[in-house]
Amino acid sequence: MACGSFKWFELFSCIISIYFCYLLYGVLQERLYKTNYSPDGAQFGYSLFLLFVQCLSHTVFSFICILLFETTGWNQKERLYSLFYRYRPKVLIKGYGLIAASYLLAMFFSNYALHYVSYPLQTLGKSSKMIPVMLMGILIRRKKYSFSQYLRVVLLCFGVFLFSYQQNVPKTTFNSQILGILFLLASLFMDGLTGPLQERLVQDKQISTYEIMFYQNLFAVSYVAIVLFLNRGWLEACQFIRFHPQVLNDIVIFCLTSAVGQGVIVYTICNYSALVCATVTTTRKFLSVLVSYVIFGHIPSIYQFCGVFFVFVSISWEILEKYRSQKIN
Numbered sequence: 001m002a003c004g005s006f007k008w009f010e011l012f013s014c015i016i017s018i019y020f021c022y023l024l025y026g027v028l029q030e031r032l033y034k035t036n037y038s039p040d041g042a043q044f045g046y047s048l049f050l051l052f053v054q055c056l057s058h059t060v061f062s063f064i065c066i067l068l069f070e071t072t073g074w075n076q077k078e079r080l081y082s083l084f085y086r087y088r089p090k091v092l093i094k095g096y097g098l099i100a101a102s103y104l105l106a107m108f109f110s111n112y113a114l115h116y117v118s119y120p121l122q123t124l125g126k127s128s129k130m131i132p133v134m135l136m137g138i139l140i141r142r143k144k145y146s147f148s149q150y151l152r153v154v155l156l157c158f159g160v161f162l163f164s165y166q167q168n169v170p171k172t173t174f175n176s177q178i179l180g181i182l183f184l185l186a187s188l189f190m191d192g193l194t195g196p197l198q199e200r201l202v203q204d205k206q207i208s209t210y211e212i213m214f215y216q217n218l219f220a221v222s223y224v225a226i227v228l229f230l231n232r233g234w235l236e237a238c239q240f241i242r243f244h245p246q247v248l249n250d251i252v253i254f255c256l257t258s259a260v261g262q263g264v265i266v267y268t269i270c271n272y273s274a275l276v277c278a279t280v281t282t283t284r285k286f287l288s289v290l291v292s293y294v295i296f297g298h299i300p301s302i303y304q305f306c307g308v309f310f311v312f313v314s315i316s317w318e319i320l321e322k323y324r325s326q327k328i329n
Contacts, residue, residue, distance in 0.1 A: 014268045015280050019287065021261030026288040027295060028254040029111070030119035032295065037244040044247055047111045048224055049237035051104065055220040061259035065266070069210065092215070098148030099197045099212070106190035109183045116180030119296070120289040120304075124163050124311050125184035126191075127285050128156050132235050134194065148321070155314040163307030209266045225252040283314050 032044050044050075113122050131153055134145060198212055227233040241248050268277045289308065293300060300308075 011268075011272060011276070013275075014240050014264055014272075017264045018261060018268070018280050019284050021257040021264065022281075022284050023288055023291055025254060025257040025261060026119060026123065028250050028257070028292060029032070030262045030292060030296060031112065032247070032254065033111075033114040034119075035250075037247055040243075042240070042244065044240065044244075045115065046233060046237040046240060047108060047115075048228055048233050050111065050251065050254075052109055052218075052221060052224040052228060052234070053251060054107070055104070055224065055261040057255040058217040058262060059214060061263050062210050065210045065263050066214060068209070069267075075292045090220075096212075096215040096219050099194060099201065100216045102193040102197060103216050104220040105221055106187045106194060106293075109187035109190065111182035113180045113187065116176045116183065119292045120300075121163060122184060123285050123288050123292075124160055124308065125181065126187065127282065127311060127315060128160060130186060131156065131188060145222055148317075152314045152317050155317075156195045159307045159310030159312075159314060161307070162303045162310065163182060173210050194318065209269065213262065213266055237294055284321065286312060 032050070034043070108121065109243060113125070117125075134149065134153055136144075198216075199211065201207065229262060241251075265277055265281065268280070286308070
């Protein structure tokens with residue numbers, strides 16, 4: 001009984017941690033891209049620099065998790081030696097290099113979309129991962145899906161369309177929103193690539209999830225560092241922070257909540273299941289939309305209310321089906 005109570009308390013702590021980290025993460029992400037920082041009212045627009053700091057924080061945090069959860073006394077040196085020396089350079093580049101590239105592009109396109117669309121629309125768009133998963137399954141694996149699965153995707157697409165629909169908008173605003181949606185689609189496509197690449201690596205090698213988190217972020221940091229060095233983007237971002245020091249607090253807390261949140265998600269998947277984690281993260285996304293409306297004063301239209309409803313129905317239906325299939329098996 002005590003053991004069962006502890007497991008429930010542990011799961012409850014994971015849920016609260018995910019909610020807290022990603023609700024704060026969402027607020028800070030929108031704040032970073034939408035705030036006019038004093039003294040001149042300039043907006044932060046350095047997505048690559050933000051990605052660099054974010055991936056760096058993920059790398060450090062995942063390494064700390066490996067030390068805390070995957071090494072104990074006698075085997076600590078052996079585990080660390082295995083982490084850094086068991087891979088040949090070719091294996092690292094072919095495996096983690098590709099994962100890092102798709103993972104990095106997914107985050108970059110998602111962040112860059114905020115220049116053109118609102119955070120609620122970005123959040124709903126990022127909730128549509130079943131669309132690229134199904135497309136990749138049809139095109140690459142020649143997989144067949146049931147009528148109910150197709151219906152859920154149709155509901156999802158219709159909901160996102162309703163949410164993004166606006167009447168009598170200026171042409172420039174319409175074009176801007178279309179561009180933002182294209183960035184979201186690109187992000188979803190990259191998300192659809194990242195999952196299968198990670199699964200293939202896990203099947204081929206006996207590795208931990210924190211190890212994947214460490215290496216994919218380490219490679220991502222390297223990629224972004226090269227680009228920032230070549231285009232001197234790091235210098236422009238540092239100058240912006242120098243003249244707008246208040247943005248530094250937002251960046252630090254944003255990266256910290258992102259790293260801790262991702263770490264808790266990995267822990268939840270490892271100790272419970274991906275399905276439990278998907279349920280938690282899905283409900284968190286809808287709470288993020290509500291929080292964004294309250295804090296940043298977005299005024300939802302009837303179309304947006306209907307859009308959120310259809311997306312929620314589609315994703316909830318998908319989660320329920322997965323629970324039913326687990327019970328049957």
